Amino acid sequence: MKVFVITGYKSFELGIFNQKHEAIKYIKKAIKNELLTRIDEGLEWVVISGQLGVELWTAEVAIELRENYPHLKLAVLTPFMDQESKWNENLQEYYHSILHEADFVETITNRPYEGPWQFKAKDELLLSKSDGSIIVYDEEKEGSPKYFLEKAREYGNTSDYQVIQITLADLQNVIEEEQWENDENV
Template identity: 35%
Template sequence: MQRLWVTGYRSYELNAFGDTDPKIQVIKYALKNYFINLLENQQLDWIITGANLGVEQWASEAALELRENYPVSIAIMIPYEEFANRWNEKNQAKFLKLKQQVDFFASTSNKPYTSPLQLRNYQNFMLLHTDRALMIYDEEHVGKPKYDYQLIKQHQETASYQLDLLDFYDLQDAAEEYQTKKGLEKYSE
């Protein structure tokens, strides 16, 4: 069984808001291409991600779209109970919808947020229950994902664990490919 941890930037770190933001469409396109490559090579059974607004939720959405054509299971893990309670109503509704659509949902702590230790326990859980990771992260543009990146790099010192990065150059290539594809689809109509 191949289990992939997907994480990366929060939406505000990419200045990407609203479901129709072109940046989000490009990121989901890049994620789908990565997932499809693994699925078609029988290297992926589970896509496991968090529920943060941004790459994690977009990864769940992209995986749900692929599930119609590929045998993949999707899990969302959260680091503590009441994870989305401080979000606005729209974001909470989106979170609840994703929670209902995925194959598995759980929290690594049975309490609301009390300490940073819950976040560290979540990271360790994700490392120990996945075989590899995909991050949308650029080492030249640090942000919240740097903590996951640093932990994965540290874990790689003692364990065989693959980390793939999609950086801003990769996203630029995906944007150009996405625009070309959309242009060809429009032209062929």
């Protein structure tokens, strides 16, 4: 059974403040491409921690992929209880719709937010329970995924752990590919 953690930028780190932003479709396509490759290699579980941005977009992609790959499962392992409590109502509804579609939902520390140690505990658990990670992150645009990427690389140095990074250049390639395909179809 192959399990991959998918994480990356939070939406606000990319300057995305609504669900209709044009960039989301390209990010989701890049994630979909990676997931399809991993499915061909035996991927069964997609694991996220439920953060706004890349993680919830990944959940949407995984849910969509289940139509053709019914064996694909989605797990949401949150670092603490009620992580969405300070989000606006629309984002809370969106988050809860993802949780409703997930195959497994669990809170790692089983308590409300108490401190950064909960994120550390989440990262350690996710790394120990997965075969690899797909991380949407580029060193040129620093953000919160940097810490998970560093831990994943360290973990990969001492175990058979796969770390796949989707960079801004990769996203640009997806955009150009899509534009080329659209030009071909005109």
